[in-house]
Amino acid sequence: MKRLVLISLTCLSFIQAHAENTIKVIDSQGSPIANAMVMQVPMVGATLDISDSGYPPHGVENQANAAFTQFTNEQGEATFTAYSGQQVRIRVRFPDHQDSTHILSPDQNLSVTLQPITDPLKLAESRPANTWLAKLDLGGDDMLKKHYVMQCGFCHQQGSHFFRRPRPEENWHEVIYRMVGYGSRLHDEAQEKLPSLLFNGYKTLYENPEQVPSATPWEPYLQQTKVTEWPLGDAFSQMHDLLYHSNGLVYVGDNLQDRLYEVDPKTGKYVVYKLKREDTDKHGGLMSKRLTSFPKHEAFSGIHSFAESPKDGHIFITTSYQQRLVEFDPVNKTFINHKMEEGYYPHTVRVDQQDNVWFTMALSNQVALFNRSTQAFTMFDLPNRGLRETLTVNGMGVILKLMEWGLPLANWFSIDEKSTGVPLPYGIDITPNGDIWFARLHADSIGKIDAKTHEITIYDTPFVGPRRLRSDSKGNLWIAAFPESMIVKFDPKTETFSNYPLPVHPLGSETPYSLNVDKARDQVWVNGNTSDALYRFDINSESWSHYPLPKRVTFTRDVEFAPNGDVYTSNSSFPSWHIEDAQPTLIRVQPNALTNEAKTEMSISQHHSPLNASKAQEKGAP
Secondary structure (H helix, E strand, O other): OHHHHHHHHHHHHHHHHOOOEEEEEEOOOOOEOOOOEEEEEEOOOOOOOOOEOOEOOOOOEEEOOOEEEEEOOOOOEEEEOOOOOOOEEEEEEOOOEOOEEEEEOOOOOEEEEOOEOOOHHHHHHOOOHHHHHHHOOOOOOHHHHHHHHHHHOOOOOOOOOOOOOOOOHHHHHHHHHHHHHHOOOOOHHHHHHHHHHHHHHHHHHHHOHHHOOOOOOOOHHHHHOEEEEEEOOOOOOOEEEEEEOOOOOEEEEEOOOOEEEEEOOOOOEEEEEEOOOOOOOOOOHHHOOOOOOOOOOOOOOOEEEEEEOOOOOOEEEEEOOOOEEEEEEOOOOEEEEEEOOOOOOEEEEEEOOOOEEEEEEOOOOEEEEEEOOOOEEEEEEOOOOOHHHHHHHHOHHHHHHHHHOOOOHHHHOOOOOOOOOOOOEEEEEEOOOOOEEEEEOOOOEEEEEOOOOOOEEEEEOOOOOEEEEEEOOOOOEEEEEHHHOEEEEEEOOOOEEEEEEOOOOOOOOOOEEEEEEEOOOOEEEEEEOOOOEEEEEEOOOOEEEEEEOOOOOOOEOOOEEOOOOOEEEEEOOOOHHHOHHHOOEEEEEEOOHHHHHHHHHHHHHHHOOHHHHHHHHHOOOO
């Protein structure tokens, strides 16, 4: 009998230890608010060692102060089990309501009454960027707006809090000039038209905020979701791409500071490794003058994209500012720089099953192959769209050298509507049969390199701006149509395209930067860059889910998966001071976390219940 009591008390203590802060959210009428977003962060977290120019030194372990987010259930409640015995800050958020922030003592519960926002301008200001972008009038020119979205929305949001207040037309001219210098391919006519259109468009919305529509509603399935954020870097970082490694760690690259973050999602501990520099490396690399107006950066290489070798787990990293492929050994924590003799702007990278490394070369219109066995590079020249493009691509080395000397050629050269001269090979992936597929953002095309013959085939896309693409388990290609607010499936067997608009409100107002396919679950996860969200598309049922993320002005560029279905992305706006609280983060979304936890706790409870203990005794179990 004593044994039964002991087991029952153990079960009770287990339940009590996991019930720390319960938050109940109600409206002004006293009714519970379901699907409200509740965030918990520690008031006093771990002390970071940031003695290396404001960043952790190379190879030194740090502890991230994670933020945990849940959504309230039908009773308006959310319970947190993190930060036991610590004082925490709670922030409650719900569409079209005022945020509510509170400081709680350990194990303290809280009831929060959310007040609706009644001021029309404040109401509009609380909504995500896509709601403003949807109503931004650029003279009724649909193609100009798509071009504007594609060329002015790939570093940061359009329609965010930084763009909503009227600014002088002259200021728009200055902004556009600077952005073209950074790499935007805004065509000549758009550069002339947009300053006055943007001035009038945002002024109209600011003075008539009731025109800004409501955003995508938050649905009940969010009640099973947990979101964890680990702050990495600072307001001058850009956490560009990431990789979930087979060792269970997540690797995130700071493009502006040449630092690789190795994060353990089980503990929140992380280590930073600085990329290896060569004696000849210059600040800013081959585009040393590109970021001269940016206040702080240590970019010599420009860490960009990641892929893991299926053979030994080594990580291959493209560095956009160098003619270089970087190899990182996650066991020995060492870098190897593989120098290329040709090609410019290594971009997105994948590794095939034969352990060959494939990546796009964005400025030289090529796809590169690195053979690990021979340590040799092979360049595949992609078709140019005419004589002018041939001359530009072939002369890219001279152009970059002149820009390195300080000549503002990006602003001097004429840019047409087709971005002739810069087709921009971008995303790349490998289908199960070994074929290599790529997207060319400015050429409105995708292409295939045959795995056996290496023959190149180009397919024009019936949509604008194919950015990144991924293969599913059946060999279909899923493509992010960046300025079109949709993803597109391409069937290589029938050579047909199928469109799937994102379920964003207002319709057509999203800019999906990238996507990835969870092959084990037949799901496509999409980066929603102007709605502060991720989107999930179930391939078999052709149904969508929308996952709002905790920070306003969230801008993500890639998606990765853990074997258990956890989804990872990084908050990577350029510049990062656009992000709410100016802090970039590694983000984990667990779509069914609370469901799985409930099953686990029920299993534990049943296993340790007096009834089960009695049955175990009857069977003679210890």
